[in-house]
Amino acid sequence: MPTPRNKQPTIIDIAEVAGVSKSTVARALSGSPHIGDKTRERVLNAVRALGYERNHLAHSLRSGKTGLIGLVIPDIANPFWAEVARGAQDAAAASGASLLIFSSDWDPEREAHHLRALRQARVDGAIVNPVADNVDRLGRFGLPVVLIGSSAERFPELSSVGSDIAQGVALGLDHLAGLGHHRPALLVGSANRLARVRFMRVVHDYCIGHDIDPATLVIEEGSYTVESGRAAMLRLLQRDPKAARCVFAANDLMALGALLAVREAGLRCPDDVSILGFDGIPAAAFSDPGLTTIEKPARTIGVEGMRLLKETIEGELEHRRVLLDCSLTSRGSLARNGESGPARLMAVGSN
Template sequence: MRRRRPTIIDVAERAGVSKSTAARALANGESVLQETRDRVLAAARAVGYERNHLAVGMRSGRSGMLGLVIPDIANPFWADVARGAQDRAAKADVSLLVFSSDWDPGKEESHLRALRRARVDGAIVNPVSDALDDLNRFGLPFVLIGSSAERFADVSSVGSDISQAVELGLDHLVAKGHQAPVLIVGPRSRLARTRFLNAVQRHTIERDVDPAQMVIEDGEYTLEGGRQAMLRVLDRPRVGHISVFAANDMMAIGAMMAVRERGLRCPDDVSILGFDGIPAGAFTSPGLTTIAKPGRDIGARAVESLFDDIEGRPEHGRIYMPCRLVDRGSLADLLRQPRQLAG
């Protein structure tokens, strides 16, 4: 026989209070004494009672759910963003529905429709589509994340400070004797690629280095994309040590695979700097030196911004979150131990 689902009446009876008092206590009503609230909460745990969030949402106009649409759930950086958003939402007793668009505008639109049908209170989106109207027409409060969000200056958004991060990486490379690294970047269709290259150009010019000296290889933001780009770099005529600054850690790890595949060694023959700070970088051999983005903090801050938007207090601005250097073993110190690669 199926066990009956506990009700608010069961909680009230066990706590020795009225149904209305039990309801106010569970809703954190201010008119309930703390001792009474504690007794009601203990009774709810004892009988296994859970609030009917759908019914509560119908009365309050809120569902207690948020949506998150990220471009690639398989990329550990985006998984970290999702974890930060989930943890912050959970502190407010709010659930998070996570979707991966796979950089596909059609999937992004489908996911937003699903979120609207689920009556979420708002959504956090790394926008794939260039048209803000595509988001506005879904009628949801939303906050944007990632590099793509900078296209929409009038919308609240949260992301890494790419300019600060690139400067941090280039300064570290220069400090080790790497003046003009090869740049392994994403596809030309991605705004993140443009932002990365613009930051590189700005900071190299500030150091009186001609950015035209730098070799640029495009690829997908994946292990295989980095591997193929690095193989093309190694196929070029070269003399001396090769230095690489990859636009994300997945590409950097793929580049390390290509170096090993060609019988070379990192950092003896090739130095590689990554960008993201995913956990896998700590387990490569050698460990990947990288510029770590604050993935979890971005997710958490985006949820806080979305709460503000839902409450009618939108920030309507860009929040830039600083990155940090994680120094491991993938960069040679050419100033102390200059090496030459015959080629």
């Protein structure tokens, strides 16, 4: 008999409809192997007919697991982090877990608030791109944690997964050099961001390895947004049009902003200015021209983060740092440079 519309079906209702005991229903719902296939099917048919939903709070009290995973990323509006979240969500769903997604907006206080909420929600574990140094508090509370992104290197005692930034930046610089762009301008983030430090560290090492004086590098600064990339590119075009002939931006949003600035200045990409991005966000395929970019494996980072976290929760993970290769996605924003000259990298000076 169906339950009243204002009453949630219970395990007793399932047992009555299926013609079995409450303990048999419990075994069927928990996936126990000690139940016949026909009996399990009768129980599941009753579950579907009555619209039964398990009381996850009661189940978590019995099992010690909530089936909830926390994900704290710095900017859900950035398409790169949205792709990471999608990968983590897909992997969580495949394992029967649900994902709680928080955006810290690069704010340490907001991140701390989210971390407290995760502890209070008794999540089974968390994947975090840390923007502050308080993420280790989760470990002290016994919460399994896996880190993602560049900031993870600040916490070598925790397992993490991210892009191989050194490989990706070198791949971009090599590709530009192969096209004859020996003097690309660099658009990078603000000085207080670890991502900018890592990007410039790789450029510095690349210069040393190619007999280039790193002291010749000057930086044009943005904030990893479209508008900051547009403003940086306009400054660059005004102060040094020659250096602006080729730009390597530290993320795709700034590269797309640079593309807007080129158009605003009455120039054309790639005829007048070549632009290379970094991230591989989906929007880069729809610009005009399409943005050539060094693609970081965003969705795979989310999937791998979930895999490492699952192993951590189950006590099977040996601590490790996983770095995933970046790849070149070639579209229409780079042209071959016919200018000959010494292999020298140049960036535009900041104000």
